Amino acid sequence: MRLVGILGGMGPEATVLLMRKVIALRAGGDDADHVPLLVHQNPQVPSRIAALIEGTGESPAQVLAEMARVLEAGGAEALAMPCNTAHAYGDAVRAAAQIPFLDMIALSTAALAAKGRRIGMLASPAVHRARVFHAAFAKAGLVMVLPDEAPLLDLIRTVKSGRTGAAEGAALTRLAEGLRAQGADHIAVACTELSLLTPHLPQGLPWTDTLDCLAGAIVQFSLTGDLHAASD
Amino acid sequence: MRLVGILGGMGPEATVLLMRKVIALRAGGDDADHVPLLVHQNPQVPSRIAALIEGTGESPAQVLAEMARVLEAGGAEALAMPCNTAHAYGDAVRAAAQIPFLDMIALSTAALAAKGRRIGMLASPAVHRARVFHAAFAKAGLVMVLPDEAPLLDLIRTVKSGRTGAAEGAALTRLAEGLRAQGADHIAVACTELSLLTPHLPQGLPWTDTLDCLAGAIVQFSLTGDLHAASD
Numbered sequence: 001m002r003l004v005g006i007l008g009g010m011g012p013e014a015t016v017l018l019m020r021k022v023i024a025l026r027a028g029g030d031d032a033d034h035v036p037l038l039v040h041q042n043p044q045v046p047s048r049i050a051a052l053i054e055g056t057g058e059s060p061a062q063v064l065a066e067m068a069r070v071l072e073a074g075g076a077e078a079l080a081m082p083c084n085t086a087h088a089y090g091d092a093v094r095a096a097a098q099i100p101f102l103d104m105i106a107l108s109t110a111a112l113a114a115k116g117r118r119i120g121m122l123a124s125p126a127v128h129r130a131r132v133f134h135a136a137f138a139k140a141g142l143v144m145v146l147p148d149e150a151p152l153l154d155l156i157r158t159v160k161s162g163r164t165g166a167a168e169g170a171a172l173t174r175l176a177e178g179l180r181a182q183g184a185d186h187i188a189v190a191c192t193e194l195s196l197l198t199p200h201l202p203q204g205l206p207w208t209d210t211l212d213c214l215a216g217a218i219v220q221f222s223l224t225g226d227l228h229a230a231s232d
Numbered sequence: 233m234r235l236v237g238i239l240g241g242m243g244p245e246a247t248v249l250l251m252r253k254v255i256a257l258r259a260g261g262d263d264a265d266h267v268p269l270l271v272h273q274n275p276q277v278p279s280r281i282a283a284l285i286e287g288t289g290e291s292p293a294q295v296l297a298e299m300a301r302v303l304e305a306g307g308a309e310a311l312a313m314p315c316n317t318a319h320a321y322g323d324a325v326r327a328a329a330q331i332p333f334l335d336m337i338a339l340s341t342a343a344l345a346a347k348g349r350r351i352g353m354l355a356s357p358a359v360h361r362a363r364v365f366h367a368a369f370a371k372a373g374l375v376m377v378l379p380d381e382a383p384l385l386d387l388i389r390t391v392k393s394g395r396t397g398a399a400e401g402a403a404l405t406r407l408a409e410g411l412r413a414q415g416a417d418h419i420a421v422a423c424t425e426l427s428l429l430t431p432h433l434p435q436g437l438p439w440t441d442t443l444d445c446l447a448g449a450i451v452q453f454s455l456t457g458d459l460h461a462a463s464d
Contacts, residue, residue: 001276011263012255016248019273023244027394031243034275038302041251043266044233070270074302162259 001036001222004102005076007067007093009042010083014192014211018082021215035222038074040067048085052130061089065096072097078221080104080214084123084190088130100227102217108188108210109136110228115206116186120145120179122172123190124156133190145184147175159193169200176201233268233454236334237308239299239325241274242315246424246443250314253447267454270306272299280317284362293321297328304329310453312336312446316355316422320362332459334449340420340442341368342460347438348418352377352411354404355422356388365422377416379407391425401432408433 008015019037026034045064050057064086068079079093080102087105094101112119119142127133128146137144155171172194176187180202187207189195201207220226240247251269258266277296282289296318300311311325312334319337326333344351351374359365360378369376387403404426408419412434419439421427433439452458 009263009266009268012251012266016251016255019244019248019251023248031241031275031277032279034241034244034273036241036276037271037273039269039271039273040306041266041269041271043263044268045263047263070306074272074306 002077002225003036003038003075004218004222005068005071005074005079005099006037006039007042007064007071007079007081007086008039010045010048010081010086011192012041012043014082015039015041017192017195018080018211018215018218021211022218025215025219035219037218038071038076040071042067045086048083048088048130049126052085052088053126059089060086061092064089065092068093068096072099077225078102078218078227080218082192082211082214084132084210085126085130087132100221102214102221102227104210104214105132105136107213107217107228108190108208109133109140109142111208111213112186112188113140113142115208116184117141118143118145118183118185120147120176120182120184120187120205121190122147122152122175122179122187122194125149125153127190133188145179145182147179151175156191156193159196164196169197172197172200173202176205176207180205234309234457235268235270235307236450236454237300237303237306237311237331238269238271239274239296239303239311239313239315239318240271242277242280242313242318243424244273244275246314247271247273249424249427250312250443250447250450253443254450257447257451267451269450270303270308272303274299277318280315280320280362281358284317284320285358291321292318293324296321297324300325300328304331309457310334310450310459312450314424314443314446316364316442317358317362319364334446334453334459336442336446337365337368339445339449339460340422340440341365341372341374343440343445344418344420345372345374347440348416349373350375350377350415350417352379352408352414352416352419352437353422354379354384354407354411354419354426357381357385359422365420377411377414379411383407388423388425391428396428401429404429404432405434408437408439412437
């Protein structure tokens, strides 16, 4: 199996959640059936929000490029980054390494285009403001349907603080119903905090989690070397 | 903060559990407050049980040494290995790298010696057969109290298959009560599967989880550079 390098730590829980999804995709066998990863869990990557939204602070690009070089030198045969927002720096990652980059935005957009047309986006406002999905969606002919920002941010903050109970589930249900009312025919879950609440997405409104798209591509690449729509 | 290299994948879930414990020890702040890790999640390390117990198969020593070199070259300033059994190859890890090794066996033994004398061992039989704790316990004056092997192995296999309910909790309670009846005054949980069941350990019988000892040492080293009893 091929070793996949993970540009992680943004945040550290999202990286762990990706690792758990990769493990779950190979459950039921021996240790040796699991996919090998080299994980740079680097919570000190400069703030993507500060750089992209507030226009302050160090750019994450150089740190991400150095992480990519470390992972390639360590034997990784492809790279992946479990953070939607950080994909604003995907070009810096690509430029830093010779190995392919399993682009979560490209992978998720390809998966979404096969399933819907008007995509309700459950993502941090930073993802939209950095226009992370805009070019890929335009190319795929997908329409982006955005939720109310204030209740979405409230919910993300509440989940970050550790609460994932009935009230938070109900808040996610309301957000998703709002997206459906705006014409969304499919939901993109592009936020680790909201990934934890997907059982509360309403019946009859299908959804795709970008982290699942990435986990699937990692397993497929490790087992077969196949990249599909994943890479540049 | 100092980057800590993790020799992982034995099994992959244990590595993820260690990462979650390291995250939990720094909860409540920003991403940047979390400890940076470089994690070699390598489920293809040759079977420790085959090599140590059955005397067959490739030795894990060379693979672990190569992983240690990759982690050191990637910038790790110390190494840690979230697998009790694999510590039978601790010397190979130490020999492969210049950076210190946060030895889970030494760390756990130091913690246990501060709390008990007759230590009930909830560990895989492989840990005992490879005599992983024997020298450290002898030096610390600790007595090892071993459970019945058959029900312990049954329980580990059941938990590995994904069941961690009331029946499994009751099985752990019985095993721990058996150790207490044999005179144990403290329990060492030295098995990731059993770590998931610690809420079922009996009242009034204190316990220490070796993975918690390692997580604490990783955080301490990353923040302060302090090694205490951790290293060679």
